[in-house]
Each structure stands twice: as structure tokens, then as C-alpha cells.
Amino acid sequence: MPLRARQALVILAGVVLAAVMAGLGLWQLQVFTDQGNASAQARAQQSAVPLLDHVGADGTVGDVYGKPVIAQGQYLPGQQERVLGEDGVVRVLAALRLADGRVLPVVRGTIAAGAEPPPAPSGQREQVGIFLPSEPGTDHALTSGYSLGSVRLAQLAQLWPEPLMPGFITLDAAESAAQGLSPATVQLPSGEGSWRNSGYALQWWVFAAFGLGMALKIAQSMGRRERSRNVTMGGG
Structure with a gap:
């Protein structure tokens, strides 16, 4: 050969x-x-636990990211933002003041672009959602009337004067519908x-x-x- x-x-x-x-x-x-x-997925399907039992007063977070949590408090009237994502989806982010005075950002649901969100419910509320860390910043252009492109806590802290929890929750479809909004998709953190x-x-x-x-x-x-x-x- x-x-x-x-x-x-x-x-x-x-x-x-x-x-x-x-x-x-x-x-x-x-x-x-x-x-x-x-x-x-397994973490997201666990039973909900009280949020304040897993987040210390100094901001220390236990093993709770990606898990359902229970948060009790009152929505601050008029204190909510419209978050315009890169995909054009508009999430409604409201401030839920907890018993210790800190504020938990809550994604109540979504609305159509350009629409005004319904006001948050009044009175004491118990809200359940998956607790997630701050989202990364974005560089897409924001149209007039939108100040956030993601739930980035460092940026949100410049808009809300109250101390923030080191994370946020997203309400499920049923609760979003009960508050007059469409459900928001939850982006679960990558597991190991x-x-x-x-x-x-x-x-x-x-x-x-x-x-x-x-x-x-x-x-x-x-x-x-x-x-x-x-x-x-x-x-x-």
C-alpha cells in the first residue's frame, strides 16, 4: 500500500x-x-418556608435561593416599577414591607407594554413565591416610562429609599391573576x-x-x- x-x-x-x-x-x-x-426544579417544588427565618438581619442568606418562601407584610402604596425585559415582557415589581422594616421586591405579574399596572392590594398580605437573587444588569434600551431592564437590586436601591432584602420573589399564576395581572415566568438559577x-x-x-x-x-x-x-x- x-x-x-x-x-x-x-x-x-x-x-x-x-x-x-x-x-x-x-x-x-x-x-x-x-x-x-x-x-x-426539585428546589422550586419544595414546601414554602418563612423568608425571615432564612435571611438574617445583617443580610446573611441561608440555603433558600431558588426555593418557595412565605413573606408577610404590606405593599407600600404607589411604590412599584415596571421592568421592561430585553424580550419586551413588562413585569410589575412592587415593594412589600416586612415586619422588620425591610422591603421585599415582589414581581406581581406582567402587563402589556405601555399599560399601567393595577395598584397593589392593601392591608396585611401573605405572599408566596420563589426567592431569587438579584438579576444581572442589562444594556438594552429602555423606552420612556421605564427605569429598570431587570430586577437588579443595586439599581432598585436608588429608586426605593427603604432597605431591601437580598433577593426578590415572583408570584405564581393564580396569585397574579387574582391581582389582575398575567403570570410572570420564573428563571430558576442554574443548579449544580x-x-x-x-x-x-x-x-x-x-x-x-x-x-x-x-x-x-x-x-x-x-x-x-x-x-x-x-x-x-x-x-x-
Whole structure:
């Protein structure tokens, strides 16, 4: 068999082997991602717990992000914002003052763009929702009448004078409807899958690179041996 054909077969075998290993790495990474998503969903389906039992007066947060919480307090009249997301969805964010004086931002639901939100309910309320940390800032343009592009607590603190809780909740569909709003989608935080699967994915990709490199090296070595043999025969 000609040299180039043998080299091509060696390289082809290396490419096929590397592709298989890369595919195994992607599969392991998907397992890692699926485990994380399942973990986040499981947290979101747990029984609701009192928020103030898991957030200290100094702002220390226990293992409660991504879990349903119960918050009791009163909505501050007229203190709510319209949050215009990058996707055009407008969330209504209201200030619920808790028993300790801090304010919990509450996503009551959504409204049509340009519409005015209904006022928040009056009196003492018990609200249940998934407690989430501050959202990252955004850089999309905000039309007139909107001051927030996300529920970013550092930015909200410049609009509301009261001390804020280190997170916010989003009401479920039933409660949003009861308050005259459409439901808001909750973006659950990414859970952590088994780091063992993440490590396996990295190992497969290292093996793939090593295998492909070895195939190229073997093909080059075959060429050098062939040239050396030709030189020897020519010299003889």
C-alpha cells in the first residue's frame, strides 16, 4: 500500500476515535447539565418556608435561593416599577414591607407594554413565591416610562429609599391573576450537577486531543521512516 494511503488511514482512524471521544464528552456534559436542571426544579417544588427565618438581619442568606418562601407584610402604596425585559415582557415589581422594616421586591405579574399596572392590594398580605437573587444588569434600551431592564437590586436601591432584602420573589399564576395581572415566568438559577460527570467530560476531550495528536505523529513517523529507507537504498 502506498505511503500516503497508509498515512491517510492512520489519520482517519485518529479522527474517528477523537470524534467518538468528543461525543462521549458532550454526553457527559449533558448529564451534568440535566442533573443541575433537575436539582433546580426539585428546589422550586419544595414546601414554602418563612423568608425571615432564612435571611438574617445583617443580610446573611441561608440555603433558600431558588426555593418557595412565605413573606408577610404590606405593599407600600404607589411604590412599584415596571421592568421592561430585553424580550419586551413588562413585569410589575412592587415593594412589600416586612415586619422588620425591610422591603421585599415582589414581581406581581406582567402587563402589556405601555399599560399601567393595577395598584397593589392593601392591608396585611401573605405572599408566596420563589426567592431569587438579584438579576444581572442589562444594556438594552429602555423606552420612556421605564427605569429598570431587570430586577437588579443595586439599581432598585436608588429608586426605593427603604432597605431591601437580598433577593426578590415572583408570584405564581393564580396569585397574579387574582391581582389582575398575567403570570410572570420564573428563571430558576442554574443548579449544580455532579462534578464527577463534568470531570469525565473534560477527560474525554483530553483523550480525544491526545489520540488525534498521536495519529498525526504516527503518520509523520511513517513518512520519516520511508524517506530514511529510500535514502539508504539509494546510497546502496
